[in-house]
Amino acid sequence: MxxxxxxxxxxxxxxxxxxxxxxxxxxxxxxxxxxxxxxxxxxxxxxxxxxxxxxxxxxxxxxxxxxxxxxxxxxxxxxxxxxxxxxxxxxxxxxxxxxxxxxxxxxxxxxxxxxxxxxxxxxxxxxxxxxxxxxxxxxxxxxxxxxxxxxxxxxxxxxxxxxxxxxxxxxxxxxxxxxxxxxxxxxxxxxxxxxxxxxxxxxxxxxxxxxxxxxxGTQPHPLSSREHRSAQDAFERLKASLRTPPSLSELSRSVNLSDKRLNVAFRELFGGTVFEVLRNLRLEQARTLIERGELTIKEVAWQVGYTHVSNFTSAFTTMFGTSPASYARRLPRRSKADEA
CATH class of the missing domain: 2.60.120.10 (Jelly Rolls)
Structure with missing residues (x-):
């Protein structure tokens, strides 16, 4: 402009x-x-x-x-x-x-x-x-x-x-x-x-x-330091298991929080519910894998936990404004010297 x-x-x-x-x-x-x-x-x-x-x-x-x-x-x-x-x-x-x-x-x-x-x-x-x-x-x-x-x-x-x-x-x-x-x-x-x-x-x-x-404002009490630590622990567990993540109830039990309090903590610390944060983590990891250029789009989708490529493509496009294939085409091609 x-x-x-x-x-x-x-x-x-x-x-x-x-x-x-x-x-x-x-x-x-x-x-x-x-x-x-x-x-x-x-x-x-x-x-x-x-x-x-x-x-x-x-x-x-x-x-x-x-x-x-x-x-x-x-x-x-x-x-x-x-x-x-x-x-x-x-x-x-x-x-x-x-x-x-x-x-x-x-x-x-x-x-x-x-x-x-x-x-x-x-x-x-x-x-x-x-x-x-x-x-x-x-x-x-x-x-x-x-x-x-x-x-x-x-x-x-x-x-x-x-x-x-x-x-x-x-x-x-x-x-x-x-x-x-x-x-x-x-x-x-x-x-x-x-x-x-x-x-x-x-x-x-x-x-x-x-x-x-x-x-x-109807929350019974603000998040405690223990709840913050538990939510951070839950976040790390999600990051480590993107392909086969635990359910919300399994995750909340593993860190000794209720489902509701874990979602409250995730909203405060990470800007979304457990499901929304998991989706974002998967798609961020997918973008990193695409940028590495070592896997096909189908392999990337499977690696981050998507069984159907169409679902992965839809979620990726919604988050990043472009399809996985289009994103990959925009990346600069690496020379053999770069790969060495």
Missing amino acids: KSSDEHNEPIPDSNSLVRVNATLESGVSNEFFVTDDATLDDGMGVLQFSKTDLADGGNLSISRLIPAEDMVISFDPIDNGCLNNLLVLFSGRASLSYAGSGRQMVTPAQGCGFRYLGSPVSFELEKWVEVRSLSVSLPPHRLEGYLDDDVPQFFRRLMGMAENEPCVMPFPVSEEMRVAIEQNIAPGLTGALRQLQLESAALMLITLVAQAMSDA
């Missing part, structure tokens, strides 16, 4: 303007202002982006990004002051960094809320991993207007009612929640009806996050 200063066209209204900087691992960078027809420079990857201004302030953004290399991409709204942000992913994963608040992993099983106070928010993305996302950014008065006097604690912190400093907070995303949101932004409508659809999607996201955090 060409940066805005390469055009003679006027810069759009700054109230809805977002500056983006994308930098690949190789050092190639691209800075631009976001528009609905945004594309990355040749060789940097695939970007599809749309941003809709909401009626009373704020905006809703839908994006799809596949970086050609490991990438750091930052977003910096211009002249928007404080913004409350909710982010969910439909595929892929990203490590979010903001204003000294540390890093927060965002996955389809774990969304993130953060308070924007004028510094760019950055995401670390992995090569060829397709990241599809929805984000809603609202000024505090707009978010408060959606809520009654009994503001949930999650949103109280997000709006900065107690302090005016950066804040990053994860929230759980169930499969049902993710599917409902994605269905509610499906294309097809245009004009005023599309605007109404996206306004509704913003409200839905706020409602579902409030519900998810309310459910999370």
Whole structure:
């Protein structure tokens, strides 16, 4: 994409303007202002982006990004002051960094809320991993207007009612929640009806996050250090047995946790349920095996525990945005000198 200063066209209204900087691992960078027809420079990857201004302030953004290399991409709204942000992913994963608040992993099983106070928010993305996302950014008065006097604690912190400093907070995303949101932004409508659809999607996201955090708050007690250690042990057991993993009940018994507490611990530590983490471990290992180039796709699928290649292909494509065969074709061919 060409940066805005390469055009003679006027810069759009700054109230809805977002500056983006994308930098690949190789050092190639691209800075631009976001528009609905945004594309990355040749060789940097695939970007599809749309941003809709909401009626009373704020905006809703839908994006799809596949970086050609490991990438750091930052977003910096211009002249928007404080913004409350909710982010969910439909595929892929990203490590979010903001204003000294540390890093927060965002996955389809774990969304993130953060308070924007004028510094760019950055995401670390992995090569060829397709990241599809929805984000809603609202000024505090707009978010408060959606809520009654009994503001949930999650949103109280997000709006900065107690302090005016950066804040990053994860929230759980169930499969049902993710599917409902994605269905509610499906294309097809245009004009005023599309605007109404996206306004509704913003409200839905706020409602579902409030519900998810309310459910999370019903846990009888936070995870203990013993439970954390047990979950780490369970994680290592899964990694060591990808082809023939234990069932959830077998795994939880082996580390002396209930099924429910093990799933709670996995969500907190690894961003998903035991099943979701197992799937991700299998597919990450599959990608490594494909990159080594020593096995066929069928052999890779069997090695990581998939009996049917079609199921493996579907899962791999969903996670990485490309089929195993296409991923293998994109890899540079090793010379005999490299193999020696």
